[in-house]
Amino acid sequence: MVEMESDLVIAGGGLSGVCCAITAARQGLKVILVQDRSVLGGNASSEVRLWVLGATSHMGNNNRWAREGGVIDEILVENTYRNPEGNPIIMDALLLDKVVSEPNISLLLNTSVYNAKKADADTITSLQAFCSQNQTAYELKAPLFCDASGDGVVGFLSGAAFRMGAESKDEFGELFAPTKEYGELLGHSLYFYSKDTGKPVTFVPPSFALDDITKIPKFKSFNAQEFGCRLWWIEYGGRMDTVHDTEKIKWELWKIVYGVWNYIKNSGSFPDASTLTLEWVGMIPGKRESRRFEGDYMLKQQDIIEQREHADAVAFGGWSVDLHPSDGVYTDLPGCNQWHSKGTYQIPYRCLYSKNIRNLFLAGRIISASHVAFGSSRVMATSAYVAQAAAMGAVLCKKYNCNPADLYRDNKIKELQKRLINAGQYIPGVAVNDEMDLVQKAVVSASSELVLTELTEDETPATLDLSMAQMIPVEAGALPAIVIHAYSQTSTVLKVEFRTCSKTGSYTPDNVVASFDLPIEPGRNCLQLNAGLVIDAAQYIFVLFHKNPLVKIARSAKRITGILSVFNTINPAVSNYGKQEPPEGIGMDSFEFWCPQRRPAGQNIAMKFSGALPGFSASNIKNGISRPAASPNAWVADFKDARPSIQLQWDAPVTIKTICLSFDTDFDHPMESVLMHHPENIMPFCVRNYSIFDDKGQKIAEKKGNYQSRNRIVLDEAIVTNGLTIRVEHPSPLTPAAIFEISCYS
Numbered sequence: 011m012v013e014m015e016s017d018l019v020i021a022g023g024g025l026s027g028v029c030c031a032i033t034a035a036r037q038g039l040k041v042i043l044v045q046d047r048s049v050l051g052g053n054a055s056s057e058v059r060l061w062v063l064g065a066t067s068h069m070g071n072n073n074r075w076a077r078e079g080g081v082i083d084e085i086l087v088e089n090t091y092r093n094p095e096g097n098p099i100i101m102d103a104l105l106l107d108k109v110v111s112e113p114n115i116s117l118l119l120n121t122s123v124y125n126a127k128k129a130d131a132d133t134i135t136s137l138q139a140f141c142s143q144n145q146t147a148y149e150l151k152a153p154l155f156c157d158a159s160g161d162g163v164v165g166f167l168s169g170a171a172f173r174m175g176a177e178s179k180d181e182f183g184e185l186f187a188p189t190k191e192y193g194e195l196l197g198h199s200l201y202f203y204s205k206d207t208g209k210p211v212t213f214v215p216p217s218f219a220l221d222d223i224t225k226i227p228k229f230k231s232f233n234a235q236e237f238g239c240r241l242w243w244i245e246y247g248g249r250m251d252t253v254h255d256t257e258k259i260k261w262e263l264w265k266i267v268y269g270v271w272n273y274i275k276n277s278g279s280f281p282d283a284s285t286l287t288l289e290w291v292g293m294i295p296g297k298r299e300s301r302r303f304e305g306d307y308m309l310k311q312q313d314i315i316e317q318r319e320h321a322d323a324v325a326f327g328g329w330s331v332d333l334h335p336s337d338g339v340y341t342d343l344p345g346c347n348q349w350h351s352k353g354t355y356q357i358p359y360r361c362l363y364s365k366n367i368r369n370l371f372l373a374g375r376i377i378s379a380s381h382v383a384f385g386s387s388r389v390m391a392t393s394a395y396v397a398q399a400a401a402m403g404a405v406l407c408k409k410y411n412c413n414p415a416d417l418y419r420d421n422k423i424k425e426l427q428k429r430l431i432n433a434g435q436y437i438p439g440v441a442v443n444d445e446m447d448l449v450q451k452a453v454v455s456a457s458s459e460l461v462l463t464e465l466t467e468d469e470t471p472a473t474l475d476l477s478m479a480q481m482i483p484v485e486a487g488a489l490p491a492i493v494i495h496a497y498s499q500t501s502t503v504l505k506v507e508f509r510t511c512s513k514t515g516s517y518t519p520d521n522v523v524a525s526f527d528l529p530i531e532p533g534r535n536c537l538q539l540n541a542g543l544v545i546d547a548a549q550y551i552f553v554l555f556h557k558n559p560l561v562k563i564a565r566s567a568k569r570i571t572g573i574l575s576v577f578n579t580i581n582p583a584v585s586n587y588g589k590q591e592p593p594e595g596i597g598m599d600s601f602e603f604w605c606p607q608r609r610p611a612g613q614n615i616a617m618k619f620s621g622a623l624p625g626f627s628a629s630n631i632k633n634g635i636s637r638p639a640a641s642p643n644a645w646v647a648d649f650k651d652a653r654p655s656i657q658l659q660w661d662a663p664v665t666i667k668t669i670c671l672s673f674d675t676d677f678d679h680p681m682e683s684v685l686m687h688h689p690e691n692i693m694p695f696c697v698r699n700y701s702i703f704d705d706k707g708q709k710i711a712e713k714k715g716n717y718q719s720r721n722r723i724v725l726d727e728a729i730v731t732n733g734l735t736i737r738v739e740h741p742s743p744l745t746p747a748a749i750f751e752i753s754c755y756s
């Protein structure tokens with residue numbers, strides 16, 4: 011038995027375990043990460059091949075600027091940079107790279123946790139694990155443990171309170187709680203990849219392949235070109251014990267996969283499949299659901315749909331509440347039942363530790379959430395995000411020599427939130443100004459600030475065959491008057507509205523504040539939109555153009571941080587059919603979807619404003635929010651500024667060792683990790699080149715070719731200075747340079 015000791019032992023190297031380990035290690039904790047497979051990533055690894063998703067929801071709902079921050083953001087940005095084609099093998103290598111680059115992490119691969127030792131009924135002292143490759147048993151000791159194993163192996167072995175199956179409607183008043191008939195557990199799935207060889211290929215099915223394809227009602231809508239996680243509907247096992255029956259479920263899924271492929275290849279219904287071969291079939295199923303553990307709070311449907319606020323919010327979610335029928339492929343029911351909320355929702359810290367095992371953190375899909383809430387919180391970017399919060403909780407537990415629940419009881423949540431935000435975690439509705447951050451005491455000025463009075467008309471006009479809207483930030487007070495240009499060949503009427511969102515911090519344009527019916531004449535029309543309205547708080551308004559295929563609207567090629575166009579599109583992949591219209595009595599809201607388009611589409615609508623739009627001032631770099639929220643929240647330089655720079659000035663000399671910069675890597679871009687090809691591998695808003703100078707004009711740091719959201723610059727030697735100048739280059743002539751946040755530490 012090899013004994014190892016650390017500050018934190020994490021069981022499970024899925025994305026949750028990985029992001030938890032890296033977050034904790036970077037804060038100085040010694041971490042053991044033990045993973046039973048030979049690669050990291052869990053369901054995101056090449057063994058299962060799911061694309062990582064979270065609140066951005068394939069860009070198919072109303073959650074703007076909602077990609078998760080911190081380590082999961084760094085990984086997705088890096089993967090998009092190295093691997094825009096979404097090759098799962100490259101993603102495996104990236105995750106290994108990230109973990110082995112952290113000297114504080116001891117990684118045990120191919121090593122399975124099988125026992126937990128305890129000091130008393132409530133306290134784990136060590137985990138026992140075995141590596142089948144080197145035939146070595148390990149005893150992993152620590153004061154703190156985190157279960158990120160998906161099935162909750164540590165929680166189960168240590169006697170942590172858990173649930174399996176769904177809660178009744180009555181328990182938490184969740185109107186969407188499923189019936190027993192629909193099913194109380196989501197099943198597993200197995201995927202295959204196919205490949206076009208360019209020549210005819212035959213296929214002889216194995217003996218265990220399903221021979222009667224009509225047993226799968228969906229067989230009539232099979233498509234020979236689909237593979238990988240687009241086959242999410244190949245699901246089975248929700249009526250079984252999804253832990254102990256996993257091998258049985260896998261065999262059934264293999265039977266289904268080979269049966270589906272046999273049908274595609276040999277039924278004669280798919281001539282386009284003649285040159286296709288089976289390139290890969292999953293060897294282990296992707297597991298959706300098994301145990302959910304009980305913390306001091308259980309997230310529930312109302313937290314998500316009503317976007318309830320929690321004083322101990324440490325993360326957010328934003329995937330739809332997404333339940334599946336337990337009969338999986340063997341039912342006529344749709345493969346999923348998804349309902350979105352109007353915006354993202356907070357996840358409280360109390361969901362991230364066991365209520366009865368004192369030193370056990372929970373991360374990933376096993377956090378304390380009802381079955382219905384789990385339907386949303388289970389996706390991987392959200393899972394990883396909560397894991398980062400658990401990691402930071404462990405950091406404070408070490409600092410205060412306490413257990414996870416003590417941080418809540420002893421009012422350490424503000425400190426936890428501050429640390430998380432400093433590490434790049436965005437918590438909706440929570441802004442923290444860190445008194446250790448020297449920038450908070452600096453006077454900030456800039457060579458220029460964007461004066462946005464116009465989105466210039468320099469792109470071909472778009473036909474209004476879809477309703478579209480321009481999101482613009484406005485201050486409390488009078489709404490600006492707006493001029494737009496429309497083109498038509500005939501006379502018609504264009505319906506335009508100003509809308510806002512009824513929920514603070516959300517972006518569902520459900521509140522019409524002004525409406526215009528504008529007569530359009532043949533030719534170019536110059537249209538004045540002046541509502542003469544006063545609004546009470548800074549927010550985004552939607553200047554919304556109703557569909558009218560007779561009209562073209564002038565567009566702008568400029569891409570500006572915090573300025574976005576959205577479209578009333580449909581996206582069936584996330585159950586977006588333009589408008590969400592739930593049946594009565596399931597506790598879900600009715601609203602329209604207004605989503606951005608993926609580049610190269612999604613241009614802004616050209617318009618002129620009676621005054622400059624707010625949200626681009628240099629002081630934003632110290633407002634504690636490092637992404638657009640009620641305003642762009644960034645310093646954005648003016649287009650005309652040839653040498654943009656921002657200056658920090660202190661009354662007295664300060665000692666600086668570390669400088670952190672946050673750039674715009676487009677928090678709307680979901681950066682799906684596999685299968686999806688991305689149009690660019692560097693986000694167009696991101697500052698690529700910058701240099702930093704001290705008060706004597708000496709260059710103390712420089713970066714060329716940046717593509718990451720957060721740059722943390724640790725100087726070789728601390729400097730003493732009265733000021734810093736950060737000189738940046740515009741990313742392109744179409745996009746002015748922007749910085750969300752600057753912080754400096756001694």
Ligand SMILES: Cc1cc2nc3c(=O)[nH]c(=O)nc-3n(C[C@H](O)[C@H](O)[C@H](O)COP(=O)(O)OP(=O)(O)OC[C@H]3O[C@@H](n4cnc5c(N)ncnc54)[C@H](O)[C@@H]3O)c2cc1C
Nearest residue numbers: 022024026046052053063123159160199296297374375390
């Ligand atoms: C078919 C399917 C489709 C889905 N679609 C999506 C999607 O499109 N996008 C998305 O983001 N999410 C999706 N999900 C949900 C998501 O994949 C899971 O909820 C998510 O993987 C949970 O993350 P996790 O880290 O908790 O678990 P996992 O990703 O399962 O990681 C847990 C890790 O722990 C390891 N482990 C288990 N037991 C032990 C042990 N005893 N010792 C050591 N290690 C152990 C496992 O091998 C695994 O690597 C889907 C899930 C499935 C199954």
